[in-house]
Amino acid sequence: MERSVGVIKPVFDTMSRSLEEASATIGATRWQTFWHVTLPSLKGAITSGALLTFARAVGEFGSTILVSGNLAMRTQTAPLYIFAKFNEGQVEAANAVAIVLALLSFFIFSILFFARDWLDTD
């Protein structure tokens, strides 16, 4: 969450108020202005914010184990699984899941990297 805010807020702050004012003079309500003007301009920031938050959530270890424990197939997340298997000496299982996680983070990174133009806010 704080990551999303960290990404979206600066974009929001630098956004020109004149777009919203223009929308208002054209006759749009606040909601219409938000939906048609503000939100599309924040699209990139919201997407990268969501991706970063997702990446952070996937890798979360400490708070997961504290809050929801480590029940296999119920509250066990991938990092917890890796930790558990590693402790049990099942390095192969831990590596397999770690590769999945690595691929996932690589995938997210590529989106952020290659879709930069698309994500860029004007």
Next chain:
Amino acid sequence: MRPEEITTIFGNNASNGAPEGERSETTVAASVRSVSKKFKKTVVLEDIDFDIAEGESLVLLGASGSGKTTILRIIAGLEEPDTGRVILHGKDVTELPARERGVGVIFQNYALFPRMTVERNIGYGMRIRHRPRKEIRKKVGELIELVGLEEHRKKYPSQLSGGQQQRVAIARTLAYKPQVLLFDEPFGALDAQTRVRLRREIRALLKRINVPSLFITHDQEEALELGDRIAVLNAGRLEQIGTPDEVYNRPETEYVATFLGAANLLLGVVSRGDVEIGTAIIPAPVETARFREGQAIKLVFRPEDVYISRTGELPDGCRRLTNGVIEEIRFVGAYERLTLRLDLVARQPAEGEPVLYNVALAGREKRTGVPIVATRPKPEANANLLTVGDRVAVGLTAFRVLANYALASERAGRLVDTSKRR
């Protein structure tokens, strides 16, 4: 597009909202009535009062910080006045939010929606009003044709030039038949050549669609060319409203005279129907009629109204000011600019006479005389060559006599609307 088609697109604005029978009201499209505004403790606008007539384009001219953008924002509903009313087509809209006013604002940076194509930008006003898709498509097509952007309809704002963006911005407001168009420094972001071309295009477009408009600018040339009338704003107060000709040729205040074009100023007094500038006496019975004997005045004249004669002979209608010496000659393209030093010496007061006036011998240098600037068109400059150091007679083909208020407060709240006088 033929004019009658344009009228069908935009309807007749004069009938918008104005009640029947108020014939005089229908000619006024928008009025600002004694509007004042403060930001914290700074007075931004003081008792601003003006009308925009139907189909008229009015230019608000002022230096930066004069409050002109605030007036525009108050009319648009983006800012609230502390006191005063805004009336659009006979309806008081002071309390209405921006979106209910039906005013078209062309922002300085155009404020086009970056993620919408030209078509979608123009159609925005109709989409949010939930007009049928067919109608939107038809109207957008007409507007794109009107502003000549047929080839660019699928492009995004970032792919357009400044001038094209501006046309999109205008078309976007025209889509919902605005009561009045407000242009905030519309040519500020463009280079000099594009600026000149665009303002002619816009002027022609506005005359075709006949929508009343208000321009905000600090560029005097732009104001003279765009405005049917010009309102000169200085530090939150209107100094004068009038046609370009009136404001330029008959400025009512020193500020107007010097802000719109160049002007020479000499201090003097009124004496028996003459203007006395030190030892120089100019007969001016008509111009001095509204001043009392002995009143301190300013003689204001434009560089192009100075007539320079080496022989001392002046043409008819040109009044003699005094003699002078040519101090500098500069060729500046279309004309020649000269600096002259006039032989104006403080008149010695007679015994017992109070000293009404002394020529301020300006400048740090101890030379006597008062410098003025004169310009001569090329043919005149070529026909009568002058060189630095020449002694010449100086005459004026036109000038204004203005009261020389010692304190600015003496004329506070005094707006002269020359357009209403006749």
